[in-house]
Amino acid sequence: MNLQEYINVVHDGKPDWFVSECNSYYHQSRINNIIDIKEYLSGSHLINNRPAEMWNGKVFEPRRIVLQYAKTVLNFSTSYLLKNPVTITGEENDVKVMKKVYKQGKFNRTDLDIMDKLVKYGAVYKYLFIDKDGKIKSKLINPEDAYPIYNEQGEMICFIEHYTTDYNVSYYNIFTDSTVQKWSDAGGDFNFLGVFNNPSGLPCVYKNLNELDNTDGRSDLEDFINIIDNMEDLISKYTDSIYKFLNPIPVVIGQRLNIKDGKGEIPTNLVGVGLNLDDGADMKFIHGQLDFESFESVWKVLKQSLLDISNTPAVSMNNTDISNLSEVSIKLLFSLADIKAGLNERYIREGFEQRFKKIEKLLRLQGIEINSDNIDVVFQYARPLNETDIIDNIKVLKELGVMSLQSAIENCPMIYDVGSEMERLGKEGNGLENTDIVNS
Structure with a gap:
């Protein structure tokens, strides 16, 4: 069609x-x-x-x-x-x-x-x-x-x-x-x-x-x-x-305080305030417990x-x-x-x-x-890349004669433009011909 x-x-x-x-x-x-x-x-x-x-x-x-x-x-x-x-x-x-x-x-x-x-x-x-x-x-x-x-x-x-x-x-x-x-x-x-x-x-x-x-x-x-x-x-x-469940609530344990005309009542702003309790009584803050391990x-x-x-x-x-x-x-x-x-x-x-x-x-x-x-x-x-390991391996292979110079350059992590590098080496008199690999 x-x-x-x-x-x-x-x-x-x-x-x-x-x-x-x-x-x-x-x-x-x-x-x-x-x-x-x-x-x-x-x-x-x-x-x-x-x-x-x-x-x-x-x-x-x-x-x-x-x-x-x-x-x-x-x-x-x-x-x-x-x-x-x-x-x-x-x-x-x-x-x-x-x-x-x-x-x-x-x-x-x-x-x-x-x-x-x-x-x-x-x-x-x-x-x-x-x-x-x-x-x-x-x-x-x-x-x-x-x-x-x-x-x-x-x-x-x-x-x-x-x-x-x-x-x-x-x-x-x-x-x-x-x-x-x-x-x-x-x-x-x-x-x-x-x-x-x-x-x-x-x-x-x-x-x-x-x-x-x-x-x-x-x-x-x-x-x-x-x-x-x-x-x-x-x-x-x-x-x-x-913010919801960690808001502390003051709790008094023991004999109730004598509250008359607002005297003896637990203040709403307890920070910096002293509190007198009867003998054997206790006071502490109660707040919700968050299960952070489950969240994690x-x-x-x-x-x-x-x-x-x-x-x-x-x-x-x-x-x-x-x-x-x-x-x-x-x-x-x-x-x-x-x-x-x-x-x-x-x-x-x-x-x-x-x-x-x-x-x-x-x-x-x-x-x-x-x-x-x-x-x-x-x-x-x-x-x-672990450049040290790669370069050492290239050096060993080149010395053993099982890798050409062009392959060594292609695998070198420090060289990206293989064609330009081969041309430069040729101009330096290393007897290299232009390669057909050119970096875009």
């Missing part, structure tokens, strides 16, 4: 079909979920809806403690994979061209934004184009403004970018394989703003796995948001109990569950004491993070492959030929 057939079948061939498409239940449900996630990350948590209570005859405003653990966990996932720029590998000439495109388009900077939105919202889209200076640039389309259209085979046949400005004017950018149509409702009526050539085609799709929908992603936040809600509820109620036990279970489900190492959130760890111990501590980063690498790599194809197409229009199939990327996880 192509786009025109889709419009005829789903929207009865209406000229303003894109409006009803954006207003469909499927897209509105998806967009509302994204907006809910945005509001949650901005501090609109379930605990804020906790109502006021009546206590001791007065209105009591309960504690509403907001824990922004979600931001910490999601930022860790993003930084762990892309804190270090990706390294482009492949044929020497193709890599040099791609390195120049990356530098001019600032793709490494936008990769962090892509990963950030991927883990937060499950999907994000990026459109590539040639600017007025002839440079290949990209535009990140926010997931709440994105309306992809797929046919019955799961292939994207159209993409709509829809947003509304502050002065209540809606804009619709309709992307196809060859054109971009622009519409707006300025003035109350739909206005056709023009159709433009689209050499790069549809936007690149970056999405993770969604068990219920293979055309859309799923936010990582949905896996552990209920755990954070319970942690906020637990600590808020426990803090309230301190439940809190630890919830926090550990948050770390387990989000694949976040406990050591990264100060949940484990460490000292003098070997390289193997560090890898064990970050094994779950490596597994999660491996999955995220797979999802973002699929988007990179689409990107390389579109860059190849745009470069061909400029008379530059590359083969994107010969280009690959290498990710360097932000795992802590």
Whole structure:
């Protein structure tokens, strides 16, 4: 099914079909979920809806403690994979061209934004184009403004970018394989703003796995948001109990004091006041007892569950004491993070492959030929390293003659731009030839 057939079948061939498409239940449900996630990350948590209570005859405003653990966990996932720029590998000439495109388009900077939105919202889209200076640039389309259209085979046949400005004017950018149509409702009526050539085609799709929908992603936040809600509820109620039940009450044990005309009555402000009791009598403060051990036990279970489900190492959130760890111990501590980063690498790599194809197409229009199939990327996880052990092992392997200088440089924790380092060594007269590995 192509786009025109889709419009005829789903929207009865209406000229303003894109409006009803954006207003469909499927897209509105998806967009509302994204907006809910945005509001949650901005501090609109379930605990804020906790109502006021009546206590001791007065209105009591309960504690509403907001824990922004979600931001910490999601930022860790993003930084762990892309804190270090990706390294482009492949044929020497193709890599040099791609390195120049990356530098001019600032793709490494936008990769962090892509990963950030991927883990937060499950999907994000990026459109590539040639600017007025002839440079290949990209535009990140926010997931709440994105309306992809797929046919019955799961292939994207159209993409709509829809947003509304502050002065209540809606804009619709309709992307196809060859054109971009622009519409707006300025003035109350739909206005056709023009159709433009689209050499790069549809936007690149970056999405993770969604068990219920293979055309859309799923936010990582949905896996552990209920755990954070319970942690906020637990600590808020426990803090309230301190103010409610730890208010001491003076109690006199023994013969009752002779109270006449207010004399002998226990003062309400006993601090700094002496109290005379009859012989054999006693006076003490009674207050409620809080079971802090139960609170601590439940809190630890919830926090550990948050770390387990989000694949976040406990050591990264100060949940484990460490000292003098070997390289193997560090890898064990970050094994779950490596597994999660491996999955995220797979999802973002699929988007990179689409990107390389579109860059190849745009470069061909400029008379530059590359083969994107010969280009690959290498990710360097932000795992802590025991640099001393790694360098000692590299030194031993190099002395034994079982490791080349290039492999030694690639595994050195202090060198990220392997290609540039090899070129510098070649210029210093070490007899090295230019490598086909260039850091982006």
